[in-house]
Amino acid sequence: MLLILLSNLIVTSFLVGLIWFVQVVHYPIFQKVGKQEFHHFHTFHTLQTGKIVILPMLLELGLSILLVWEGHGIDYMLSTDNISENMAMRMGNFYSYSFIALSLTISLWILTAWIFVPLHGKLGNEKTGYDKEKMKKLVRRNWFRTILWSFRLLFLIYMMIETTNNIYM
Template sequence: MLLLVLNLVVSAVLTGLIWFVQIVHYPLFLKIPATAFKDFQMQHMHTTTQVVSVPMLVELLLSIGLLTATYPGKSTFTHYCVFVCIVIIWLVTFFISVPIHNQLVLLGYNESLIKQLVTTNWLRTFAWTLRTLLLLYILTRYLEFYK
């Protein structure tokens, strides 16, 4: 049960963070003056990495633990769906989001790239939200099973 609760807590925190990034932070990139954008982007990448790298790694490890854990009433399909969400998040992060951020460092302010960043980030926002909802569902079923 502890593994399940830890998964839910970390996922919920990262879900809240990604919604902030999606609705507030990334759209504000369009308001940064072009002359300051490269410095802003480098600082953004550095500080964001410091904030999210450890929680994302912890989330990945917890997700693997949950996938491999055995307990009565476990829905293997739902657990696989939770893990697929992590895979989607990591693939989008490292094969879409990070390359766009790297291009923004090289090119500076680029409205098209910023809009692409906002649009493609919906994939991560959806995956994290779905993961949190699925974990909440799993926890609810677990608690019902042990009534």
């Protein structure tokens, strides 16, 4: 359980660092690129960013599912009276917390697929992609993803603190 939670924390930490870099540095650079170079710049950005984020995002999703699976095992263990009432009280929230963590991951995937992939598709259009309003929209909307990922990281830290306190108390 702790290994899966720690792995979640590590992968999410990487993704949060990356999204903050993209939000504060990289996306604002889009407006600094000239119209002539923008299509090539954006194509390069999309391909290279995809290579960097796909594996960690898949890991984050898989680890989030494993966390729920582990939480289910704890929930089952609690229901079979194989542990003390005190331990049951302290571990009872883990299953609920793991669902919240998974829900945050799924929300990030939905935001990415439904908002950011289409917006990058429009920006990647060779004829109409250079659009400063679309670039500004990308930065504004990406704040939601940045904040949501940051919240997920804080939530996982909280889960780690709660879990380790419950195990070692």
